[in-house]
Amino acid sequence: DTGVSQDPRHKITKRGQNVTFRCDPISEHNRLYWYRQTLGQGPEFLTYFQNEAQLEKSRLLSDRFSAERPKGSFSTLEIQRTEQGDSAMYLCASSFDRVYGYTFGSGTRLTVV
Amino acid sequence: KQEVTQIPAALSVPEGENLVLNCSFTDSAIYNLQWFRQDPGKGLTSLLLIQSSQREQTSGRLNASLDKSSGRSTLYIAASQPGDSATYLCAVAYSGAGSYQLTFGKGTKLSVIP
Numbered sequence: 538d539t540g541v542s543q544d545p546r547h548k549i550t551k552r553g554q555n556v557t558f559r560c561d562p563i564s565e566h567n568r569l570y571w572y573r574q575t576l577g578q579g580p581e582f583l584t585y586f587q588n589e590a591q592l593e594k595s596r597l598l599s600d601r602f603s604a605e606r607p608k609g610s611f612s613t614l615e616i617q618r619t620e621q622g623d624s625a626m627y628l629c630a631s632s633f634d635r636v637y638g639y640t641f642g643s644g645t646r647l648t649v650v
Numbered sequence: 651k652q653e654v655t656q657i658p659a660a661l662s663v664p665e666g667e668n669l670v671l672n673c674s675f676t677d678s679a680i681y682n683l684q685w686f687r688q689d690p691g692k693g694l695t696s697l698l699l700i701q702s703s704q705r706e707q708t709s710g711r712l713n714a715s716l717d718k719s720s721g722r723s724t725l726y727i728a729a730s731q732p733g734d735s736a737t738y739l740c741a742v743a744y745s746g747a748g749s750y751q752l753t754f755g756k757g758t759k760l761s762v763i764p
Contacts, residue, residue, distance in 0.1 A: 577756065578756055579654070579739055579741070579755050580694070580752070580754050582753070585751060592749060593748065593749040593751070628693060635681060635682075635743060635750040636682075638684050639684065639696070639752060641686070641693045641695075641696070642693050644692070644693045646691065
């Protein structure tokens with residue numbers, strides 16, 4: 538297993554467009570997280586899946602954001618009607634169990650112009 | 651609400667020097683604490699994970715300590731090298747949240763001068 542994979546690495550989009558990011562966690566990890574990181578800040582929690590169930594969402598996750606994890610495997614994060622304030626690095630992390638810590642992907646850098 | 655603070659925000663040291671990065675958190679009800687490294691424009695690489703029952707963890711030139719009662723952790727880097735230049739992030743998994751989500755500090759940007 539090569540770790541957590543995220544696609545694309547970079548995305549530039551015009552304001553108002555929809556974008557979708559994909560995360561492939563480590564195969565045996567049942568816990569999956571999305572975080573957002575803006576310049577000079579630490580990552581902030583967005584949402585959490587255990588298997589296919591989305592169990593927690595941050596208040597940062599406005600109604601323009603939606604995340605899915607069909608069949609408890611890969612996950613997608615969609616942003617509708619993007620705004621300039623959505624420009625950030627979107628990070629995915631997975632974990633087998635809370636005891637073992639988290640493995641992060643390389644992130645998707647979103648730029649909204 | 652759990653808050654994590656890292657001091658200093660930036661640090662520049664000559665190659666070969668030993669250094670300490672500091673992390674403090676406001677709520678001692680943590681499940682574990684993890685130190686990460688982040689290179690510019692990249693994702694996070696896990697360095698050390700300390701469970702709440704542990705006092706320290708070591709990996710190579712890195713040693714992380716945890717004092718849960720005082721809400722503090724330190725990351726000690728021995729014999730620093732230019733390749734250690736990166737931003738170091740401290741994160742705590744708060745046991746009061748069912749997801750055990752991580753709360754991060756803003757990081758310490760380390761520059762090791764050859």
